[in-house]
Amino acid sequence: MAHMTVSFGNFRLDRASRLLLQDGEPVRVGSRALDLLIALVDRAGDVVGKHELLELVWQGVVVDEAAVRVHLASLRRALGDGRDGARYIVNVAGRGYSFVAPITQDEPKAPPPQAGLQVRRSTGSMPPPPRPIIGREHVIDSLSELVLARRFISIVGSGGIGKTTVAAAVAEKLLSDFDDENVVFVDFGAVSDPDLVPGAVTSAVGCAIGGADPVAELLTFLSGKRMLIVFDSCEHLVDRTSHLAGEVYQRAPSVHMLITSRESLRVEGETVHLLSPLAYPTDEMPTAAEALATPAVQLFMDRAAFSGLHGELTDGDAPVVVEICRRADGIALAIELAASRVGTYGIRGVASLLANAELRLVGRRNVVPRHQTLEAMLDWSFNLLAQDEQRILCRLSAFVGLFTMEAAGSVAGDGEQDAEVAATLASLVDKSLVWVHLVGESVFYRLPDMTRAYARAKLDDSDASGSIAERHARYFAALFKAIALEHGAYTDIDRYVPHVGNVRKALEWSFSSDDRHAVGVELAADSASLFLGLWLLAECRHWSRLALGDIKGTSDKTEREVRLLEVLALSSMHTQGNSQEVRAALERGLDLSEADGGRLTRLHLFAGLNIFLTRVGDFEGALAVAKRFDVIARGSDSRGDHAIAEWMLGSGHHLAGDQVAAWEHHERGFRIEADTGDLDADIFGYNHRLRALLGRARLLWLLGSPRSGCELARAVIDESANARHPTNYCICVLYCVPVLLWSGDTEWSYTHIERALAHAERHSLFPYAGAALALKGEWLVMTGEELPGVEDLRRALQLLHRENYGIVVPATLGALARGLVDCGRYDEARATVDAAISSAIEVGQKFYLPDLLRTQGEILLRQPCPDAEAAELAFRRSIEHAKAQGALGWELKAAVPLAHLLFQQGRDAEAQALLAPIYDAHAEKDGTRDLTEAVNILRRAPREPD
Structure with missing residues (x-):
């Protein structure tokens, strides 16, 4: 239940009295404007759509959306929104409005979180709380209120003064205000390269993306979020973090930031809090x-x-x-x-x-x-350590972020027994120079950033610096070599995520000098699954390209070169589109793997090439690759490979225009899965089981069971929402929603189209964003919003051409032609569909011909001077192509308008003779508008011929 009285800024809103006060004085505001304010305050931080506001404020009264804008403008003037930096209500383009000012509830709040509640952890784990926090209680309370009120707070002070401790305590105190999971801690102590700052924040907030402009993509993801992000230890990256923080403040109005740094960021919106030293008595002889x-x-x-x-x-x-x-x-x-x-x-x-x-x-x-400053602060502590403790501490500074006991022994030890290294490490933990972190059931260690910097300076002054850096790089190269040998390139990498900072550092060291590149090549290849699993595709592409630039011409690294080519192809396909670089990498990888005899690697590469050719619209080529995949899979004992081969063949036949063969292959794959049980169907970033399920939904519709096809399409979309990689949800929506639209279902479709579009844009999946925008345009045309639909379809085509995502271009052109004819632009509609038909024939995209030819016939009938003869020919060609595919659903969609045309011409018996066998062949007699219309036509009594 909403609190009756709340405060924000210098305003107080009393719901019971329907009164808005400013500094205790009533504010004159209209009744509707006050209702809007209450509705937005009740949903503070959320985006409330215009239609929802209309329903809340004008219940049962039919008004135009302009009413919302008018009353909101009046409300903003009354609040002084925008004056002197005040921000209360923001317009989120295309979505609605959001109340963004911090709110104080005048009723007692819920009790604070219990001690020990963990803040969400990602790039860097939240530091363990001190035992207890002493002398900072008032500061923590004050900063907690300040973060809510001003959004952008920097805690500035000397090294070791307690900035991180205070920030962590503030974050924990605000958990309930940000729904727990929306409090994020980003440890920049684990980031050394300024270019990796956006990626660190991206990983922490849970946005697995990998496009060409990570800052823009991150800002898009955050724009509609309400969360608290802690940027910890920014001083060594102050230029890049200040720019990013400034952009977040300006463009993500519901995101609050808490910064810890030794210097202020000096950007607009920042409120600086100078953290003072802990007080002690000034009297020289206190009691x-x-x-x-x-x-x-x-x-x-x-x-x-x-x-x-x-x-x-x-x-x-x-x-x-x-x-x-x-x-x-x-x-x-x-x-x-x-x-x-x-x-x-x-x-x-x-x-x-x-x-x-x-x-x-x-x-x-x-x-x-x-x-x-670190030397001044820590020298005395360092000198208190025993010699072996000093040596181990300095060498541990080679690690970035978390490390294991095994890693410590390998990098920091000098041949000591594990027990000796463990004892020294435990001693350093006791002295607060090393922190312990539990990640799941695994124990990790971490030097606080200040201690690590001090120890690192000591190490750099010693003769051991170079050898320790080499040990560090070689340890992680060996670790990930073992992982790659055990699991291959597509392992579940969650347990290895804590190593990502150290892998980055090892790669940077390896590629910083020509004589170290061999280590970098091995590590880049063997750690690829780590970056792929985190969906850090731009970074993955960077390391793979560096490694490939050094590996060429060698003869003993074929396996790693092939793996790097696969990684380059996958990461480039998503970050740079379906480029020639992707195809070249896949084909070179296949050439090398074929000579090397690597079956599993060839399967991965053939799967990648199949997906690439499918995406660019080369359906015949994709089917040919699927057949080559099948040949290799048949030589394998893996039932999973057999199932994926069948599913890949099914997908290939489906788009190549043989729906019966496609059904047979899909079902064989599902029978293998049923006999085998759970199998790993993830190859090249795609879940092939989900891909087969969406294919089955489409085939059910095309083969005459539209109701079952639609039911499965909805189920597949729901299942894909929990898929590991963001690509899978987008794919399922983009290829299952058309099944619903074929049936005329525009009610359930729109929500998922919008979600897919937002999902694709959030994760920088640009080809899928184009396809989702095309679906949205088609939906708008189908529901009578022709002009905006045509606009979206045009923009979608630009995106699809830019990304070379040809798989959905013919369908998009067909939808555009239908939108244009609805707008009365007949010549343009006819030219559009004619060009689409010619292109589909030229490149062998048989799948789309029935629907394009049907669209052509409908346009010919709707133009100012209908051409019935040409329309009939188009409809009959559509039926002919659909019949050749075995696509009963396509046949019916063309037969219905042709039957209407025949009736208009007095050819009643011919119309019924055309339609009856197609209708009768449907296993399900309902579920689409076409079936309903077919029943109506068949019930009409034939007229006597003149």
């Missing part, structure tokens, strides 16, 4: 009670207890502890590091060590470079 009244001393004693300190703080030790906190300058991490040694050295022992360490903790973040 224990006076010292414990300050957060710095509280933090020190809390962490010292965890290190093994027993007993309470005494008045005698209080000044010593205050001096330690003073030397640490109130910086939380420095205090924690000092306290972590108290269990070993005692309070006075730690103070003595610090006094002799010549610490340089006086520098400020905006005066000295980051590495100097």
Whole structure:
């Protein structure tokens, strides 16, 4: 139930009294405008469509959409929307309106989340909360309100001062305000290349895309979202993160951002919060009670207890502890590091060590470079470590983000036993220099970013820097070689996602010098499944192209070259369209794999070539490739390969124009699946079982069971919504919705067309966006919205031609021709369909000929001077081509208008003789408009001939 009274900005809205107050004074606003405000406030953060607003505010009253615009304009003037930076109501183009200002509910809120509730984790895991957070409670509360009110907050302060800790606590506090899953933490400590900043945010927010302009695609994805994104540790990427944050603030009005950085981003919209050091007593001789009244001393004693300190703080030790906190300058991490040694050295022992360490903790973040500040802050802690701890810590700095115990032993160890490395690592964890992260059931470790930078500087000054970087790269090359050997190129990579930052670093190191390229080639090939699984296609394409540029001319890396060619083809097909580069990569891969005898690899490449040729509209070529796939699959013991071969043949015959053969192959594949049980049907980024199911739905309709075909089409779309890769949902919608439109079902179709269009645009699947836009245009034409339908169809054709996505071009041209004739543009309609027919004949796209010829006949009858003779010829040619395909549904769609024409000419018996056998051949006698019309025609009594 909505709260009766809410506040936003300097306004207060009282629903019960239907009163809007500004600074306590009533605001004059019309009744309808007030109703609109209440409706939008109730759905704050969501986009509310114009039709929904009409229904909510003008219940039962028929008004035009312009009424919404008029009253909203009045409401915005009353609110002062847009003045002095105030933003309350935004128009989301093509979708509706959204109330974007933070709202305070005057009734008590629900209790805050329970301690320990985990914030969503992605690119970087949310840091584990301190034990407990000390001295920041008021800051956390204040920042939580500020984030809601101003959207874009930067926490700025010195290294180690606690920015990440505070940001994580604010994010957890706001979980309920953003529906838990919409709070995202992006750890830029795991990103070294500025060009990877958009990809890191993309991965974190759950948008698996890979187009040519990642920033634009990310902004499109975020534009309708309400979420909180934490950008953590931005200082080393400040230029790129500031640009991205500024764009998000401007173009994603419901996204809130919380930034941690050693310097402000200095972009429009940013509110800077300077995080102060923890306070400690200024009196040189405080009592224990006076010292414990300050957060710095509280933090020190809390962490010292965890290190093994027993007993309470005494008045005698209080000044010593205050001096330690003073030397640490109130910086939380420095205090924690000092306290972590108290269990070993005692309070006075730690103070003595610090006094002799010549610490340089006086520098400020905006005066000295980051590495100097880290040195000043961490030198003393480093000097407290044993020699083996120092060595291991420096070498662990080679890792980016998370790493395993095994990785630590391989990269940081010097031949020590696993137990020795584990003991040293555990000691570093105890000293808060290494954090523990649980990912599922696996234990990972991570150096805090500040500690890693300090240790990295130490490592770079040593002779071991180069050898450790090489160990790091070779470890991950060996790890992913083992993964590739065990699972192949298409494994479930979820368990390996934490390695992505280290793989990137290893690849960067490998390709930074000519003498290291061999390692990079191996790793690029073997880690391809990781980037493909995350759908980081642009990055995948980048590494594969680098590796292929170095691998050519070698004779002992055929298998990896083939894998790289496959990866390049797949990633390029989705990011660059159906280009010649894709085809060249597939064909070279096939040449190499055929000589090498790799059956599984050839199957992948043939599947890719089949998909490529299908997408560009070469249906005969795609069928020929399917037959070659089948030959190889028959030599395999894998029942899954056999099923996919049958399904691929079925799809090939379907588009090549043999629906009976297509049905037989599809059903054989499903029988194999039923006998085998679950099988892996994912090849080349496609789920071939879903592809076969949508083919079965289309075939049911074409072969005379339209009701069953439509039911299956709906079920396939529902199933595909949970598919792993975003391509599968789009494919199922794009090729199942036409089944519904063939039947005249325009009610259920539209929702899924819109969802597919949004899905394709969100994930930068540009060919599918073009196809979805074409479907939307066809739907609009079918429902009487001819002009906007024609516009969408024209724009869709531009997209389809640009992406070389020829598979749906003939259908789109047919729909455009029907839209043009509905608009009265007869000559243009006739020219469009004539060109489509000629093109389909020229390139062998037989599948579309029946529908195009039927459309041609209908246009000839509807033009100002109907040409009945030419129309009859077009209808008969349509029936003839449909019969040759075995496409009963196409036959009926042409026979119905031809029968009407024959009746008009007094050829009643001929009309019924034409229509009756086609109708009788349908296994299902209902489910389409054509069947209903056929029944009406057949019930008409033939007239006596003149």
